[in-house]
Amino acid sequence: MSDSNLLEKIVALCKRRGFIYPGSEIYGGLANTYDYGPMGAELLRNIRNLWWDYFVHKREDIVGLDASLISAAKIWEASGHTAGFADAMVDCKNCQARFRADHIISDFFLNFYRLSSKSKDASELISDMVGNNPLIIIPSDDKKGIETKLEGLPIEQLTKLISKEKILCPNCGKSDWTEVRKFNLLFPVNLGIVEGDQSLAYLRGETAQGIFINFKNIVDSTRVRLPFGVAQLGKSFRNEITLGNSIFRTIEFEQGEIEYFFDPEKEDWQKLFEDFKKGMWNFVVSSLGVKDSNLRWREHSDQERSFYSKKTLDLEYNFPFGYKELWGLAYRTDYDLSQHQKFSGKDLTILDPETNKKILPHVIEPAVGINRLMLMVLTDAYSEEGERIFLKLNPKIAPYKAAVFPLLANKEELVNLARKIYEDLRKEFLIAWDDRGNIGKRYASQDEIGTPYCITVDFDTLKDDSVTIRDRNSAKQERVKIPDLTNYLQEHLK
Numbered sequence: 001m002s003d004s005n006l007l008e009k010i011v012a013l014c015k016r017r018g019f020i021y022p023g024s025e026i027y028g029g030l031a032n033t034y035d036y037g038p039m040g041a042e043l044l045r046n047i048r049n050l051w052w053d054y055f056v057h058k059r060e061d062i063v064g065l066d067a068s069l070i071s072a073a074k075i076w077e078a079s080g081h082t083a084g085f086a087d088a089m090v091d092c093k094n095c096q097a098r099f100r101a102d103h104i105i106s107d108f109f110l111n112f113y114r115l116s117s118k119s120k121d122a123s124e125l126i127s128d129m130v131g132n133n134p135l136i137i138i139p140s141d142d143k144k145g146i147e148t149k150l151e152g153l154p155i156e157q158l159t160k161l162i163s164k165e166k167i168l169c170p171n172c173g174k175s176d177w178t179e180v181r182k183f184n185l186l187f188p189v190n191l192g193i194v195e196g197d198q199s200l201a202y203l204r205g206e207t208a209q210g211i212f213i214n215f216k217n218i219v220d221s222t223r224v225r226l227p228f229g230v231a232q233l234g235k236s237f238r239n240e241i242t243l244g245n246s247i248f249r250t251i252e253f254e255q256g257e258i259e260y261f262f263d264p265e266k267e268d269w270q271k272l273f274e275d276f277k278k279g280m281w282n283f284v285v286s287s288l289g290v291k292d293s294n295l296r297w298r299e300h301s302d303q304e305r306s307f308y309s310k311k312t313l314d315l316e317y318n319f320p321f322g323y324k325e326l327w328g329l330a331y332r333t334d335y336d337l338s339q340h341q342k343f344s345g346k347d348l349t350i351l352d353p354e355t356n357k358k359i360l361p362h363v364i365e366p367a368v369g370i371n372r373l374m375l376m377v378l379t380d381a382y383s384e385e386g387e388r389i390f391l392k393l394n395p396k397i398a399p400y401k402a403a404v405f406p407l408l409a410n411k412e413e414l415v416n417l418a419r420k421i422y423e424d425l426r427k428e429f430l431i432a433w434d435d436r437g438n439i440g441k442r443y444a445s446q447d448e449i450g451t452p453y454c455i456t457v458d459f460d461t462l463k464d465d466s467v468t469i470r471d472r473n474s475a476k477q478e479r480v481k482i483p484d485l486t487n488y489l490q491e492h493l494k
């Protein structure tokens with residue numbers, strides 16, 4: 001099975017079994033939006049709950065937050081998200097990394113200068129490259145490099161320069177660029193009902209900023225002490241170009257972010273970083289049940305990393321379209337809090353109760369896309385055996401834990417007994433009921449939504465008080481006494 005084929009198969013299964021539908025479909029669809037159907041809603045909810053349980057409820061040093069989706073424009077100026085209005089940006093079509101156009105051009109000239117200065121007359125070569133444009137200044141003392149004067153250059157000229165010099169993407173090494181453009185990454189919201197009297201706000205571009213702007217509130221209103229983390233789950237919005245890899249990158253997406261605040265003089269950031277690294281890996285492998293052979297870490301290069309970050313790692317998953325970022329882990333220093341201090345004019349430092357010193361904490365940020373986790377578990381679980389298609393979902397995240405069938409829908413004794421078993425088990429687990437079609441069809445539909453166990457009430461049940469339990473992964477069947485069913489499921493769903 002080729003990999004591009006695999007994504008198509010998963011997308012088709014998701015549509016036919018109620019995981020994922022294209023957004024606004026009856027009106028012709030709306031690009032890059034998706035609706036989650038009954039199975040998708042359950043799967044997403046299970047992933048979310050596990051994440052919250054693992055990183056918030058199971059830890060005494062992390063608390064939760066649920067901040068507003070609509071937020072003041074100033075927040076996004078401080079965070080740098082609205083910089084796209086002002087800066088000319090260019091996107092790599094191959095890897096979707098986005099760069100400031102002037103940065104990649106000046107880096108290119110700088111590297112070129114460094115290489116060429118060893119053998120040839122660099123200044124001649126470079127003035128050759130840029131024609132008569134006095135874009136590049138070569139200082140007389142040279143050695144250290146060159147200065148560029150690219151800022152404020154018309155965007156058409158930047159586009160031309162990038163294509164003329166065949167500048168390579170610092171992230172993936174290809175040279176396949178969009179045109180250079182200025183754009184608004186965030187969705188503006190006009191508040192107020194009277195036109196002309198409206199004020200501009202934004203749908204949040206990430207959940208992290210809600211945490212930073214509430215940092216002081218949380219410290220003042222709860223008993224937290226450094227080091228501590230604040231976790232948030234929720235939707236964010238970015239007006240991005242996407243590549244159509246299903247729900248991998250969408251303009252509306254759900255994030256799970258933690259900002260872990262600490263005093264850099266008291267804590268070893270590398271140890272905190274390592275702890276989160278272990279936690280993230282463990283969550284994906286143990287809680288979500290994903291094969292660790294499909295995971296890898298990738299460290300950001302100096303060029304790729306934000307200037308304020310000391311270290312950034314991506315946990316990547318082997319999607320049908322290649323290894324892609326699943327979960328980022330970054331040491332962001334005190335950059336965000338100091339930006340908000342600057343833009344808001346508010347003191348965001350806290351007092352160390354021991355030393356009475358003012359501290360602006362540093363943060364480590366693990367940030368994951370919940371929808372990406374969902375695409376990952378679907379990819380990892382997708383299995384074919386001959387004609388049979390089934391999702392080998394970890395029982396913890398499977399939408400239904402079991403399904404109950406009467407062998408025949410028109411035999412009252414079978415239906416009544418099956419109905420009683422169904423009602424009993426429902427007190428404890430989410431259970432599916434199906435009496436349509438034949439047993440084979442019911443198995444097939446439960447297999448495709450990843451239900452771990454199917455329980456059939458047949459004529460023998462009326463005699464021996466036992467049912468047939470069929471295992472999704474092995475398709476093997478065994479007989480279990482009705483009073484033992486709850487225990488059986490509890491034991492097998494662990």
Ligand SMILES: [Zn+2]
Nearest residue numbers: 092095169172
């Ligand atoms: Zn690239």
